[in-house]
Amino acid sequence: MTTTMVSLRDVTKVFPGKQGPVRAVDGLSLDIAKGEVFGVIGYSGAGKSTLVRLINALELPDSGDVVVDGRSLTRASERELRQARTGIGFIFQQFNLWRSRTVAGNVGYPLRVAGWPRRRREERVAELLDFVGLADKARQYPDQLSGGQKQRVGIARALATSPALLLADEATSALDPETTRDVLDLLRRINTELGVTIVVITHEMSVVSYLCDRVAVLEGGKVVELGDVYDVFSTPQRDVTRRFIGTALHDRPSPDVVARLRRRHPGRIVTVTVRDVEGQAPLTETFRTHGVDASVVYGGITEVNSRPLGSLTFELAGDADRIDAVLDDLSARSDIQEYDGDGRPLRRPVASPAGVGARQEGVR
Numbered sequence: 001m002t003t004t005m006v007s008l009r010d011v012t013k014v015f016p017g018k019q020g021p022v023r024a025v026d027g028l029s030l031d032i033a034k035g036e037v038f039g040v041i042g043y044s045g046a047g048k049s050t051l052v053r054l055i056n057a058l059e060l061p062d063s064g065d066v067v068v069d070g071r072s073l074t075r076a077s078e079r080e081l082r083q084a085r086t087g088i089g090f091i092f093q094q095f096n097l098w099r100s101r102t103v104a105g106n107v108g109y110p111l112r113v114a115g116w117p118r119r120r121r122e123e124r125v126a127e128l129l130d131f132v133g134l135a136d137k138a139r140q141y142p143d144q145l146s147g148g149q150k151q152r153v154g155i156a157r158a159l160a161t162s163p164a165l166l167l168a169d170e171a172t173s174a175l176d177p178e179t180t181r182d183v184l185d186l187l188r189r190i191n192t193e194l195g196v197t198i199v200v201i202t203h204e205m206s207v208v209s210y211l212c213d214r215v216a217v218l219e220g221g222k223v224v225e226l227g228d229v230y231d232v233f234s235t236p237q238r239d240v241t242r243r244f245i246g247t248a249l250h251d252r253p254s255p256d257v258v259a260r261l262r263r264r265h266p267g268r269i270v271t272v273t274v275r276d277v278e279g280q281a282p283l284t285e286t287f288r289t290h291g292v293d294a295s296v297v298y299g300g301i302t303e304v305n306s307r308p309l310g311s312l313t314f315e316l317a318g319d320a321d322r323i324d325a326v327l328d329d330l331s332a333r334s335d336i337q338e339y340d341g342d343g344r345p346l347r348r349p350v351a352s353p354a355g356v357g358a359r360q361e362g363v364r
């Protein structure tokens with residue numbers, strides 16, 4: 001039995017565009033293991049939706065191979081493709097529910113198509129609505145539900161035929177943050193309790209941080225970074241990944257903010273990256289050990305895969321030699337950035353922080 005749920009090998013998909021052919025997916029190779037929650041993150045036009053449509057065989061590649069649960073989709077007959085699609089659940093940003101059908105009617109629809117008898121269908125629908133917390137809404141219509149409830153109906157419908165793989169394409173992008181959290185918790189339960197492999201397509205780093213085990217960063221139809229979510233976000237190698245982190249964290253002071261900090265704080269100003277590295281002394285303890293006074297003047301820390309990540313900006317006061325010593329100490333394990341009297345970044349000799357370059361997984 002294969003342990004790989006989705007395998008893409010050198011897959012290319014080209015569309016005709018106004019300015020010539022567009023390589024929506026460009027020589028992409030990727031393996032998604034059974035049982036994992038895998039995130040695909042990228043800006044608009046990166047090729048995320050095309051990738052999803054290749055995985056559920058709504059598009060066929062121009063070259064390369066797509067294998068889902070051991071079955072090659074590129075060499076399959078139309079009948080085999082239909083069969084493969086029933087093993088894949090799909091949830092959408094706009095829910096795609098039938099307004100004229102009740103909640104139960106929406107959830108039971110795939111079972112009706114699959115020819116389930118009415119009694120079994122009703123039992124299964126009741127079980128699914130119970131699982132997603134909507135047992136009391138069976139007879140309501142989608143228009144009577146909130147966005148989060150609609151997405152739960154969409155999820156129950158996607159799970160109806162017990163797929164081994166669930167594709168969630170921007171499934172929370174239309175929801176507010178609190179509802180997003182509820183839907184992500186439900187997806188997590190689907191993964192842990194039902195053992196369903198989940199592929200989450202999103203442009204929101206927070207969704208990946210909260211839910212996914214591994215992430216691929218897509219740009220120009222290619223995977224430009226790939227690995228454990230914490231590793232990718234804590235030691236980003238590419239600009240596009242750094243931009244995602246910046247949009248989610250807002251932890252690093254902009255030049256304007258540094259200039260304001262400079263005016264307010266006479267001491268030396270330094271930004272220190274916060275990473276979860278085992279066995280490392282807390283920052284405050286390091287400052288204390290060196291006899292340096294440090295006050296936080298800016299910063300932000302979030303959780304990525306339940307581990308802290310972010311940066312803090314300190315004003316440091318005390319003896320100059322001691323401050324230099326603590327910065328040397330810190331630069332061996334973190335990224336640090338000091339600013340000059342006008343608030344411009346100062347260059348320091350670059351040390352190799354712990355964890356940087358330690359990522360094993362290659363990007364093809």
Ligand SMILES: Nc1ncnc2c1ncn2[C@@H]1O[C@H](COP(=O)(O)OP(=O)(O)OP(=O)(O)O)[C@@H](O)[C@H]1O
Pocket residue numbers: 015016017022023024042043044045046047048049050051203
């Ligand atoms: N059916 C199509 N015909 C022509 N061009 C297409 C088609 N589908 C996608 N493209 C082009 O391929 C590229 C990748 O599109 P895709 O929709 O996969 O990106 P995306 O990352 O999902 O973007 P978004 O987040 O905006 O949906 C874009 O340049 C897009 O214009």
